[in-house]
Amino acid sequence: xxxxxxxxxxxxxxxxxxxxxxxxxxxxxxxxxxxxxxxxxxxxxxxxxxxxxxxxxxxxxxxxxxxxxxxxxxxxxxxxxxxxxxxxxxxxxxxxxxxxxxxxxxxxxxxxxxxxxxxxxxxxxxxxxxxxxxxxxxxxxxxxxxxxxxxxxxxxxxxxxxxxxxxxxxxxxxxxxxxxxxxxxxxxxxxxxxxxxxxxxxxxxxxxxxxxxxxxxxxxxxxxxxxxxxxxxxxxxxxxxxxxxxxxxxxxxxxxxxxxxxxxxxxxxxxxxxxxxxxx
Numbered sequence: 001x002x003x004x005x006x007x008x009x010x011x012x013x014x015x016x017x018x019x020x021x022x023x024x025x026x027x028x029x030x031x032x033x034x035x036x037x038x039x040x041x042x043x044x045x046x047x048x049x050x051x052x053x054x055x056x057x058x059x060x061x062x063x064x065x066x067x068x069x070x071x072x073x074x075x076x077x078x079x080x081x082x083x084x085x086x087x088x089x090x091x092x093x094x095x096x097x098x099x100x101x102x103x104x105x106x107x108x109x110x111x112x113x114x115x116x117x118x119x120x121x122x123x124x125x126x127x128x129x130x131x132x133x134x135x136x137x138x139x140x141x142x143x144x145x146x147x148x149x150x151x152x153x154x155x156x157x158x159x160x161x162x163x164x165x166x167x168x169x170x171x172x173x174x175x176x177x178x179x180x181x182x183x184x185x186x187x188x189x190x191x192x193x194x195x196x197x198x199x200x201x202x203x204x205x206x207x208x209x210x211x212x213x214x215x216x217x218x219x220x221x222x223x224x225x226x227x228x229x230x231x232x233x234x235x236x237x238x239x240x241x242x243x244x245x246x247x248x249x250x251x252x253x254x255x256x257x258x259x260x261x262x263x264x265x266x267x268x269x270x271x272x273x274x275x276x277x278x279x280x
Contacts, residue, residue, distance in 0.1 A: 009046045017145055017155045018087015019162065026166050031085035032059065032133075034075035034095075042083075045072045050110055050181060051188035055135040056093075057084075058106055065123030073097075073129055084133055088155045090143045093133040106130045113170070113181035149276035156196065157265045163189050164258055171251045178247045183240045186250070190233045193261075197226045208275055218271040225264045232257040 012020060013031055020029060028051070033044045050058040061073035076082055076095040084093045098106055107130050111118045121128050146152035167189060170182050205219050236253040239245050 033083040034072045035079035037078035056132045061129040062120040065120035088159045092136040096132045098130045103130045109181045112179045150273035186240045
């Protein structure tokens with residue numbers, strides 16, 4: 001059945017590469033396309049997600065506490081291969097409904113971060129499912145939702161900016177402890193940033209150095225900034241994994257990383273976007 005509200009969310013999400021306003025501003029949101037269990041036709045729905053480290057994310061089939069599972073959940077049980085649009089990227093994933101203690105731990109982690117999940121569970125007799133979406137590795141570069149190389153780097157950078165803003169917000173939400181999900185959010189961000197900078201160091205920077213020799217000073221500066229940021233990332237990793245770390249310590253490390261990273265992203269865009277678009 002047509003859903004005008006979902007259609008509007010989907011349109012905004014795609015138009016803005018994952019950046020949302022209004023009720024969904026700052027929310028971790030994906031577009032999940034499943035294959036209809038009965039019809040076999042594609043069905044796209046906006047779904048909130050939780051970072052889970054590595055190459056998987058978690059989605060929760062709450063349906064706002066409704067008595068029935070959402071359509072997308074029934075679809076992925078029948079057809080586990082799904083398409084995920086994260087904003088900057090589109091990728092194929094394999095859906096796995098978590099069971100037993102693994103499901104319970106994941107749901108408890110979600111409730112600790114957002115008590116609204118518990119309210120949904122209280123409204124319904126069904127056990128609300130938690131689903132892991134495992135990214136399916138593809139050969140070649142990632143499928144970035146951009147029309148040029150320059151736009152691609154801006155889209156990816158903006159996704160890092162949004163996630164860092166959300167982590168800072170979560171650390172200032174009034175809680176006095178560093179919760180399990182917040183730790184996972186930080187670690188997932190650190191890994192994603194490490195992967196991004198490694199890809200630039202090994203792929204994009206050598207290409208630009210070969211095609212634009214005059215960019216050598218800017219590229220050298222960017223490599224140095226990558227090294228400084230890598231050290232800050234390790235400090236944050238240590239802060240959120242140490243048993244005795246308190247929230248204030250982790251928050252201070254996030255602020256240090258934020259200051260360095262925001263300046264780096266801005267400088268990189270100023271220097272490289274014109275070169276990338278000229279190279280295309």
